[in-house]
Amino acid sequence: MSVVYINIFLAFTLSFMGLLIYRSHLMSSLLCLEGMMLSLFIMMTVTILANHFTLASMTPIILLVFAACEAALGLSLLVMISSTYGTDYVQNLNLLQC
Amino acid sequence: MNLLTSSVLVTLLMLTFPIMMTSTTMYANKSYPQYVKTATSYAFMISLIPTMMFLHLGQDTMISNWHWITIQTMKLSLSFKLDYFSMIFMPVALFVTWSIMEFSMWYMHSDPNINRFFKYLLLFLITMMILVTANNMFQLFIGWEGVGIMSFLLIGWWYGRTDANTAALQAILYNRIGDVGLILAMAWFLMNLNTWDLQQIFMTNNENLTIPLAGLLLAATGKSAQFGLHPWLPSAMEGPTPVSALLHSSTMVVAGVFLLIRFHPLMEYNKTIQTITLCLGAITTLFTTICALTQNDIKKIVAFSTSSQLGLMMVTIGINQPYLAFLHICTHAFFKAMLFMCSGSIIHSLNDEQDIRKMGGLFKALPFTTTSLIVGSLALTGMPFLTGFYSKDLIIETANTSCTNAWALLLTLVATSMTAAYSTRIMFFALLGQPRFNPIITINENNPLLINSIKRLLFGSIFAGFLISHNLTPTTTPQMTMPHYLKMMAIAVTILGFILALELNLTMQSLKFKYPTNLFKFSSMLGYFPTIIHRLMTKTNLLMSQKSASTLLDMIWLEKILPKSISHFQMKSSMIISSQKGLIKLYFMSFMLTLALSLLTLNFHE
Numbered sequence: 001m002s003v004v005y006i007n008i009f010l011a012f013t014l015s016f017m018g019l020l021i022y023r024s025h026l027m028s029s030l031l032c033l034e035g036m037m038l039s040l041f042i043m044m045t046v047t048i049l050a051n052h053f054t055l056a057s058m059t060p061i062i063l064l065v066f067a068a069c070e071a072a073l074g075l076s077l078l079v080m081i082s083s084t085y086g087t088d089y090v091q092n093l094n095l096l097q098c
Numbered sequence: 099m100n101l102l103t104s105s106v107l108v109t110l111l112m113l114t115f116p117i118m119m120t121s122t123t124m125y126a127n128k129s130y131p132q133y134v135k136t137a138t139s140y141a142f143m144i145s146l147i148p149t150m151m152f153l154h155l156g157q158d159t160m161i162s163n164w165h166w167i168t169i170q171t172m173k174l175s176l177s178f179k180l181d182y183f184s185m186i187f188m189p190v191a192l193f194v195t196w197s198i199m200e201f202s203m204w205y206m207h208s209d210p211n212i213n214r215f216f217k218y219l220l221l222f223l224i225t226m227m228i229l230v231t232a233n234n235m236f237q238l239f240i241g242w243e244g245v246g247i248m249s250f251l252l253i254g255w256w257y258g259r260t261d262a263n264t265a266a267l268q269a270i271l272y273n274r275i276g277d278v279g280l281i282l283a284m285a286w287f288l289m290n291l292n293t294w295d296l297q298q299i300f301m302t303n304n305e306n307l308t309i310p311l312a313g314l315l316l317a318a319t320g321k322s323a324q325f326g327l328h329p330w331l332p333s334a335m336e337g338p339t340p341v342s343a344l345l346h347s348s349t350m351v352v353a354g355v356f357l358l359i360r361f362h363p364l365m366e367y368n369k370t371i372q373t374i375t376l377c378l379g380a381i382t383t384l385f386t387t388i389c390a391l392t393q394n395d396i397k398k399i400v401a402f403s404t405s406s407q408l409g410l411m412m413v414t415i416g417i418n419q420p421y422l423a424f425l426h427i428c429t430h431a432f433f434k435a436m437l438f439m440c441s442g443s444i445i446h447s448l449n450d451e452q453d454i455r456k457m458g459g460l461f462k463a464l465p466f467t468t469t470s471l472i473v474g475s476l477a478l479t480g481m482p483f484l485t486g487f488y489s490k491d492l493i494i495e496t497a498n499t500s501c502t503n504a505w506a507l508l509l510t511l512v513a514t515s516m517t518a519a520y521s522t523r524i525m526f527f528a529l530l531g532q533p534r535f536n537p538i539i540t541i542n543e544n545n546p547l548l549i550n551s552i553k554r555l556l557f558g559s560i561f562a563g564f565l566i567s568h569n570l571t572p573t574t575t576p577q578m579t580m581p582h583y584l585k586m587m588a589i590a591v592t593i594l595g596f597i598l599a600l601e602l603n604l605t606m607q608s609l610k611f612k613y614p615t616n617l618f619k620f621s622s623m624l625g626y627f628p629t630i631i632h633r634l635m636t637k638t639n640l641l642m643s644q645k646s647a648s649t650l651l652d653m654i655w656l657e658k659i660l661p662k663s664i665s666h667f668q669m670k671s672s673m674i675i676s677s678q679k680g681l682i683k684l685y686f687m688s689f690m691l692t693l694a695l696s697l698l699t700l701n702f703h704e
Contacts, residue, residue: 021686
């Protein structure tokens, strides 16, 4: 792992921290999830372009597709919670019921 | 010879002038109906010139004007076919329309939209002319659809009345089913003979023409109200009487029969289609005559009479006599339009009373109408040497002496006697006896518009048969010799029908009306055909489509089977199994701490 990737790796770690540590809004963890996906995408693309790894050029696109699916899923969960409670405060999620 | 083509085009062009005047002040004028009527009468007189030239020369003409479009190998141009059929039909149709327009100047006098009415009538006439003179099937289709649309607009003239709207829609729907047949024929001709021109269609020697001919037969069934697609014609009596007289007696409903007559070179060699036509026509004529016997609305009786005569025309085509059928079309136009106009005169005089049980005693009150009604009915039943005799009697003679389906022949004969029966019924109830209406003083037939128009058609009903059939070029040799009982057959059954009906009517006057028998109910409810078809079939269709599309596909397959069942299952099982308390932040925190500790302490890469 060369030193040039440390920037992107740091971005990934920061988003990961943001995903796990958040105060009240569920939305912030979803946003951090998106940030993780973005940094992964950039890392993958730069590696492939720098190493002329042309056969794997497809992989960032596939990553984007799956990222979109998961974002939709996360947003639908958010909407479910928000429609039940009115807000997306995480302290509301103490009952195992939708 | 030069004058023929230009006269025809002048005739057709003259009819379009009042339409083009719509945007000018002439249309808002009170004299617009007079203008339209005069235009039609001039068109009639000019159309006599090419007809007489044609009768003298005996040559078919074709006008091919404007190259419309060429689609790969098919060339469509605006072409008019001026042959035997169109040349003779044009003056007849124009004459009848002229009389009807004059009549409707009296009948629709108090209507505020009378200008629009005349415009619609004229548009109908133009599209009918397009249909009749069409040389290629595309132009014919334009005329065909045009008469359908104008029929819709005119039947629903009084659109505030629900029944009128339903009847107009019914006419469109039944005609549409017939149009499918016409489009089938057009598609077949395009694909197999690469043309829509009648000349080329008749030239090619094709063996198996059953499919397009069946399509044409379906089109004729729809447009000419044969059995199976017939309920729209009695319902179409919701329109004003001039509409019934023009469209649904002389002109539009014969379009289907005219189509089959146009294609007679193709039908000559196809015995199957001829037999189907014969049987269909026989069923139609008998069924509608049965229905006409117990109707109480005078216009409906005449409508069923029209339907029955159309069945007779189909029978004539079925025995391979297109020229006789065409002659019957021309003669039928005269007396049927006159019958409708007389009923219109009676209806208007009795303050819009259409039920024959509430008429009576008009013999002395409306003498001219009485005369023309009786003459029209006699012409309809085929009284010797009136108009109907020249076509109807010839048809029955030819059917009797030809090698044809005996059952169809029997049906036709029974229908002929019933024709006399319901004609007697009309005359008996409407004209004879004591008056059964309220004493009103609106009985007036003194208007010259009414008198002149009916008088013209009266002369036509008496003399037109003789004039037309003696001036035509003979095409097929009629059967000259036959046994005397066959020759007398038509007149005998007609007289039988007259006598029976008269006796029954006179006897029943003093008897009490018991509960209706099954046969009466069958006839009065029009054979239960509208009741069954209009309700049962649509309900079945809608129910099945709702069950299969909405319930089965949408609700069950797409909603319930996978998505809802999965979510239901997951929720139930997670509620039963899990023991979590939903402390998300704690779980995330423990995850992060574990990850950080493991990354810091366990350095395996060194």
